[in-house]
Amino acid sequence: MRAADNPFRVQRLVRLSYRLEEPTWEALLARFASLGRRAALVGPEGHGKSTLLGELGARLARQGFELRAITLRRGERRLARPARERLLAGLGPRHVLLVDGAQELAAWQWGRLRRASRAAGGLLVTSHRPGLLPTLHECCTSPALLAELIAELAVATAAPLPPAAELFARHDGNLRAALLDAYDRYAERLP
Amino acid sequence: MTTLTVELDGGRNAFLPGEAVEGQVSWDLEAAPRSLEVRLFWYTSGRGDADQEVVAVEEVPTPAASGWLRFSFRLPPGPYSFSGQLVTLAWAVELVAPAEGVAGRADLVVGPERHEVRIDAEPPPSPIQKTRKSRGS
Amino acid sequence: MAAFRITTRTTTGGSPSVVGKLTGSLFFLVFAALGLGLGGFFAATLWRGAASWRWEPAQCRVLGASVKEQLFTLPPAEAAATADAYALSVTYQWDRHGRTYGGDHLGSGGGYRSYGEAAKAAALYPPGAMVRCYVDPANPAAAVLRRPALWAFALLGVPLLFAAFGIGGVVTLWRRGRRPPAGASAPRSQRTRKGAGRGCAVAVFGVFALFGAGFMVPFAFPLARYLGSRDWVQAPATIVWSGVGAHSGSDSTTYSVDMLYEYEHGGRRYRANRYNFSIGSSSGREGKEAVVAGLPAGAQTAAWVDPRDPSVAVLDRTLGSFIWFSLIPGVFVLIGVVGMTASLLAGRRKAAGLDWLPSGAAAGGGAASTSTALAGGGSVRELAAAPGTSGALSAAGVPAGPLTLRPGKSRVGSFVALLFAALFWNGIVSVFLVSMRSEGKLFHDGCATLFLVPFVLVGIGLLLSVPYGFLAMFNPRVEVTLSTPLGPGAAVALAWRFTGASGRMRRLVLMVEGREEATYRRGTDTTTVKRTFARLVAFDSDDPARMPQGETLVLLPPDTMHSFQSSHNKVTWTLVVHGDIPRWPDISDEAALTVYPAALLAGGGTPS
Numbered sequence: 012m013r014a015a016d017n018p019f020r021v022q023r024l025v026r027l028s029y030r031l032e033e034p035t036w037e038a039l040l041a042r043f044a045s046l047g048r049r050a051a052l053v054g055p056e057g058h059g060k061s062t063l064l065g066e067l068g069a070r071l072a073r074q075g076f077e078l079r080a081i082t083l084r085r086g087e088r089r090l091a092r093p094a095r096e097r098l099l100a101g102l103g104p105r106h107v108l109l110v111d112g113a114q115e116l117a118a119w120q121w122g123r124l125r126r127a128s129r130a131a132g133g134l135l136v137t138s139h140r141p142g143l144l145p146t147l148h149e150c151c152t153s154p155a156l157l158a159e160l161i162a163e164l165a166v167a168t169a170a171p172l173p174p175a176a177e178l179f180a181r182h183d184g185n186l187r188a189a190l191l192d193a194y195d196r197y198a199e200r201l202p
Numbered sequence: 203m204t205t206l207t208v209e210l211d212g213g214r215n216a217f218l219p220g221e222a223v224e225g226q227v228s229w230d231l232e233a234a235p236r237s238l239e240v241r242l243f244w245y246t247s248g249r250g251d252a253d254q255e256v257v258a259v260e261e262v263p264t265p266a267a268s269g270w271l272r273f274s275f276r277l278p279p280g281p282y283s284f285s286g287q288l289v290t291l292a293w294a295v296e297l298v299a300p301a302e303g304v305a306g307r308a309d310l311v312v313g314p315e316r317h318e319v320r321i322d323a324e325p326p327p328s329p330i331q332k333t334r335k336s337r338g339s
Numbered sequence: 340m341a342a343f344r345i346t347t348r349t350t351t352g353g354s355p356s357v358v359g360k361l362t363g364s365l366f367f368l369v370f371a372a373l374g375l376g377l378g379g380f381f382a383a384t385l386w387r388g389a390a391s392w393r394w395e396p397a398q399c400r401v402l403g404a405s406v407k408e409q410l411f412t413l414p415p416a417e418a419a420a421t422a423d424a425y426a427l428s429v430t431y432q433w434d435r436h437g438r439t440y441g442g443d444h445l446g447s448g449g450g451y452r453s454y455g456e457a458a459k460a461a462a463l464y465p466p467g468a469m470v471r472c473y474v475d476p477a478n479p480a481a482a483v484l485r486r487p488a489l490w491a492f493a494l495l496g497v498p499l500l501f502a503a504f505g506i507g508g509v510v511t512l513w514r515r516g517r518r519p520p521a522g523a524s525a526p527r528s529q530r531t532r533k534g535a536g537r538g539c540a541v542a543v544f545g546v547f548a549l550f551g552a553g554f555m556v557p558f559a560f561p562l563a564r565y566l567g568s569r570d571w572v573q574a575p576a577t578i579v580w581s582g583v584g585a586h587s588g589s590d591s592t593t594y595s596v597d598m599l600y601e602y603e604h605g606g607r608r609y610r611a612n613r614y615n616f617s618i619g620s621s622s623g624r625e626g627k628e629a630v631v632a633g634l635p636a637g638a639q640t641a642a643w644v645d646p647r648d649p650s651v652a653v654l655d656r657t658l659g660s661f662i663w664f665s666l667i668p669g670v671f672v673l674i675g676v677v678g679m680t681a682s683l684l685a686g687r688r689k690a691a692g693l694d695w696l697p698s699g700a701a702a703g704g705g706a707a708s709t710s711t712a713l714a715g716g717g718s719v720r721e722l723a724a725a726p727g728t729s730g731a732l733s734a735a736g737v738p739a740g741p742l743t744l745r746p747g748k749s750r751v752g753s754f755v756a757l758l759f760a761a762l763f764w765n766g767i768v769s770v771f772l773v774s775m776r777s778e779g780k781l782f783h784d785g786c787a788t789l790f791l792v793p794f795v796l797v798g799i800g801l802l803l804s805v806p807y808g809f810l811a812m813f814n815p816r817v818e819v820t821l822s823t824p825l826g827p828g829a830a831v832a833l834a835w836r837f838t839g840a841s842g843r844m845r846r847l848v849l850m851v852e853g854r855e856e857a858t859y860r861r862g863t864d865t866t867t868v869k870r871t872f873a874r875l876v877a878f879d880s881d882d883p884a885r886m887p888q889g890e891t892l893v894l895l896p897p898d899t900m901h902s903f904q905s906s907h908n909k910v911t912w913t914l915v916v917h918g919d920i921p922r923w924p925d926i927s928d929e930a931a932l933t934v935y936p937a938a939l940l941a942g943g944g945t946p947s
Contacts (some may be wrong), residue, residue, distance in 0.1 A: 013322055014248025014857075015290030021859050022247045061862050085864070092513070112862055137862075187861060194249055195868070198287035198322075219938045243528040246908045249868055250857025253905035255695070256530050279938030281695050284900045286855040286872050289908045298526040305526035314827065314937055319900045321855060321910070325874040329848050330917045 054150030057185030371505025423450025446483025548675025828897030
């Protein structure tokens with residue numbers, strides 16, 4: 012199959028929306044406000060933290076906040092100066108900082124970032140483990156969710172896939188890995 | 203309403219490497235854009251993150267809120283438009299208002315036979331596999 | 340066919356950690372400190388020596404000039420160690436404010452290694468001649484004939500280059516940072532700056548080459564002297580004095596053979612103090628003591644004398660093993676030159692809009708360059724122009740004429756690496772085993788024993804693979820030549836030739852494989868997937884007579900993809916050479932090929 016025709020191509024995966032079961036978006040945003048807009052999205056790899064962070068960011072932007080975002084790579088224990096400056100320069104109450112992968116930062120770096128962010132209107136991070144900030148939402152996955160995403164991506168395509176539950180179990184609930192696995196299975200199909 | 207369109211001459215969208223791509227762009231924006239450019243570029247999609255490269259640019263001089271312009275690009279010798287199981291590379295001409303973040307696009311195919319090179323079929327099995335001795339590889 | 344897929348998960352290279360940066364900073368700081376220290380020392384010395392540049396020019400009358408043979412007048416121990424065997428002495432006088440002053444201060448230089456050089460310098464000052472001299476305006480009784488050369492200040496550039504490299508390194512280390520991903524905007528295309536960082540790479544490699552060249556200079560002099568000594572003649576010589584000179588440096592003491600000997604040539608007596616062509620001193624006292632013990636004062640020996648200037652002689656005319664040390668800076672020069680060439684070639688391709696062609700494609704020029712190794716057991720390959728074609732590159736970077744491929748990483752290198760890994764691993768594991776055994780825990784503490792099992796198994800595996808690597812070292816080697824660069828639809832003659840025991844092969848397969856490769860990064864996770872999309876068997880035979888060498892035609896399909904490379908996506912082509920050898924490791928070599936788009940091969944011009 013042509014890579015561009017593959018329903019699971021990366022360019023489509025990154026556009027999937029986060030399925031918020033409960034509470035509602037409004038309730039989630041209200042809870043974020045009640046936490047002083049200092050909170051974390053927690054969950055293992057491939058559980059939708061980055062996606063949820065992006066969507067919450069978009070809603071905060073609609074509320075009038077200005078976003079400053081950064082994604083930390085694995086092993087990136089400190090913020091390089093240009094990145095830190097872009098993130099922290101001239102912070103005011105109308106800014107919200109989005110930090111994807113905050114668990115990567117060394118403890119002192121995290122502390123420094125947290126202190127520096129006091130001037131900002133908000134700090135929303137994702138992390139593999141709880142404890143960096145009060146948990147706003149714990150990202151969970153389920154076989155049903157995987158099935159729903161597959162259905163959305165592969166509409167009207169005969170599926171060369173095992174049942175979602177099997178795929179889900181094989182990747183320990185990591186939906187990103189499961190969806191890339193689905194890509195590979197589709198890729199091998201004849202054109 | 204905001205519209206940006208790219209039309210290729212004669213509705214043609216398949217080309218040989220080295221050929222000229224000609225056509226017309228037109229736009230209709232709410233206000234005059236800060237700048238406006240026509241870009242010839244290729245981009246990838248598939249199992250990997252998208253790569254892209256702008257090969258040529260024609261800038262629209264002092265654009266008004268609406269207008270049209272003819273463009274002409276000479277295609278380079280490569281890369282070809284191609285599709286494998288993991289990577290698809292496609293060409294396009296795009297009219298972009300960078301500051302406003304809006305664009306219109308026309309896709310095209312660049313290949314030795316004026317069509318996309320397909321490399322998504324399975325190759326014949328390796329003759330080496332049959333005789334390979336039992337060792338981890 | 341999942342069998343052809345190789346998935347690798349790699350950790351994304353983020354910014355270096357603090358420890359990494361500190362280590363790097365230390366490295367660069369050593370450079371900076373060295374450069375600044377040396378530079379300061381040079382500058383201070385030069386400044387003091389350059390005082391006479393501020394003096395006033397005047398006319399001096401030469402009273403007399405002579406050459407002093409220092410080796411006959413200095414105490415023997417001192418004479419054996421001096422670098423200035425002959426000293427120029429000039430007496431002169433000058434007028435200042437109505438008074439006449441006299442002096443014999445030369446100002447700069449004055450010591451010569453040979454009589455010939457000193458005599459030539461003396462000839463510039465015939466008695467009675469008026470020559471230019473320089474008088475101290477503050478003290479008209481002080482004058483010099485010569486001012487120190489100012490080009491010495493140019494030498495300051497070398498330590499300053501050191502310092503700049505060090506400081507620049509520290510600054511970039513701490514300033515470098517990863518940019519956050521740009522927000523997705525509606526336009527799909529993005530304009531990027533081209534060629535950034537290339538100038539920097541050329542500069543860094545240039546500094547490398549300069550350092551190397553600088554350190555090679557001291558080796559050039561002895562080499563030149565050695566080469567120029569072929570027609571020297573032997574003369575009987577008597578040792579006047581001999582001893583080992585000790586020179587204490589900042590951190591160690593070095594030694595030199597100090598000799599003073601006398602010989603006759605053309606009816607004249609000479610003294611010389613050069614033992615051999617090496618300069619300076621080196622560590623290692625015993626060897627020098629042995630030389631000295633063999634040539635005590637009064638000993639009769641033979642000296643090699645330069646017939647053109649008989650004051651120049653050595654006792655030992657061989658070059659000595661020290662010259663091999665010149666290979667160390669030679670490596671720097673090599674890295675620098677190869678790196679600069681590669682950066683410049685990459686830049687040329689980039690300027691031609693061809694950066695999507697793999698970089699190995701440009702490796703046609705005389706210097707061979709290695710392309711990157713594939714993950715998954717790939718090998719380092721060389722792609723070099725065939726001898727005799729000079730590997731001219733067209734403007735578009737396509738090599739003209741036949742290409743020679745030498746597949747295969749250095750097998751000796753892989754064997755040594757394997758051996759080292761096996762020794763290292765097993766060394767560490769055995770320490771644990773021995774200590775557990777001495778504590779009586781081995782086989783008694785089940786948990787600890789079980790913990791060690793996988794480590795021991797890996798160690799055994801490594802040990803078992805060492806003989807395999809050793810045997811593979813003696814495999815036949817293949818050299819493959821392509822008549823012209825490859826392109827879709829182009830027929831190319833592929834010729835191969837084995838050297839070594841190729842008769843042991845039972846079956847030989849030569850094939851060309853095309854692969855696509857994609858890398859995806861999300862959050863902290865990176866995955867790379869490869870897939871083979873084309874496989875052309877060029878040769879497959881079990882006829883022993885046809886294996887050692889032969890020629891075959893490779894015809895890539897006209898509708899296949901040329902080599903392509905971007906940040907996350909690639910199309911690569913590889914020549915696979917597989918030879919079956921019974922009861923022996925197989926030959927399994929790969930060489931990267933570059934498949935060019937037809938328009939480039941047809942001599943199509945560069946893109947607009």
